[in-house]
Amino acid sequence: MMLAKMPLDQTRSIFENALLRAITEGQSPHRTAELTEETWSAIDAIAREHPEATVRLISDAFETFERESGYAWLDRYGFDPARGGGRNTLRPSP
Numbered sequence: 001m002m003l004a005k006m007p008l009d010q011t012r013s014i015f016e017n018a019l020l021r022a023i024t025e026g027q028s029p030h031r032t033a034e035l036t037e038e039t040w041s042a043i044d045a046i047a048r049e050h051p052e053a054t055v056r057l058i059s060d061a062f063e064t065f066e067r068e069s070g071y072a073w074l075d076r077y078g079f080d081p082a083r084g085g086g087r088n089t090l091r092p093s094p
Helices: 008-025 037-049 055-069
Strands: none
Touching (some): 008 055, 037 055
16 A cells, blocks of 8 residues: 655654654554555554563564655655665666
8 A cells, every 4th residue: 555645754754753652652643644554553553562562563663664655765865776776876766
């Protein structure tokens, strides 16, 4: 499932704020379309385990977000290793 169309930095910020709230307060914020159901489920699992959420649960949330959003493949400069651009080649994505 793809995320709603919006800048990845804004989507990442929504994810990080929701994750922080789950880790520190044990609460899941109101769900929005910017994150997928699978990502929200990972955040909910952390909130349920508060204050004993494991590193594995937190890592799973990051991995789910990155897989669902494609954020791991696009950095803030627009380089996409899957398309030949990346930190090593310094060739921007078309």
